[in-house]
Amino acid sequence: MLKILRESLLNAPIVHRGKYHYFIHPISDGVPRLEPELLEEVTEHILGMVSKDFDKIIAIEAMGIPLATAISMKTGVPFCIIRKRQYGLEGEIKLSQETGYSKGELYINDIFEGDRVLIVDDVISTGGTLVALMSALEGVGATVTDAIVVIERGDGVSRLKEMGIDVKTLVRIDVTEKGVSIEDIHE
Template sequence: MDLLARSLREAPIIEKGDYHYFVHPISDGVPMLDPKLLREITIGIIRKAELEGVDKIVTPAAMGIHISTAVSLMTDIPLVVIRKRQYGLDGEVNLSQVTGYSENEMYMNDVYEGDRVLLLDDVLSTGGTLRAITEALGETGADVADIVAVIKKDGGSNEMDEYPVKTLINVDVVDGEVVITDEQGDG
């Protein structure tokens, strides 16, 4: 994860209240995303994730989409995007996302009882997004095969009680800079 580590060390930091937020192409879409970085991350996810018997990749909009699309293309596993717009389609599941800096209603379709899913996200910070999604998946009767977040921001209440989250790299923000705390991530 050489490119990922380097790009994180160079990431600008902004403050939203008490929250120190790094701006990165994987989590924010700026600066532009180098295809080599996306390829490195995709290969890292495929190597780390439990893919055996997975029926669907599930990801939240918007910043999980590019990562999950790349993994879907490489594995031929269909992709389900949890979105912020309600359509009222049959089987739509409503979930409430609460993070350290926002609250949103999100909506999921096309996940059913017995589906074995891989949950992918860009950053594990507060755990609010992943907790909301795993609760919704549980309500549908889906089986969570694995959860992978590209980046884990240390220091938050980001531990998932029922599901361990694998990460590619762990970071913290110290004195206005991103510090790599584990170049191998968790799991």
């Protein structure tokens, strides 16, 4: 299972973003090209791991979007994108996002009290993005039915666990300047 994901990760090139070893992969970058077979493998696997009682899918710009699109088309549930752009609509919520290599703002629109949301994203690393998003959703009064991320590296998942938040992932990797190694993969 997850054969295409496994092999593509082992072949991922590494570049430096400051001190951060950044792997480049179709799921996390759209580079090299994202083959439909990989997207199908990953999204089918996600649907086997989450409960089905969500009424909105939330994706974080940019690389949560292909995952959310595929899941939306398979389930008939709409998706909302947490954008890096401000719209200024009433009720818009601003989040500060900090990752291992970047800082910026994210904006939530069209999520309300009582919504049951599935969060999907491509990578979790420091967990900074999901910590900020989860606390904003709690403030709104939305229920997160599952938070699922394809690729896990670093200590983000354990950081969220200490806060009482479970994040599911398909694969855990280690990244050095030599490349990616697989520490654990969901079967």
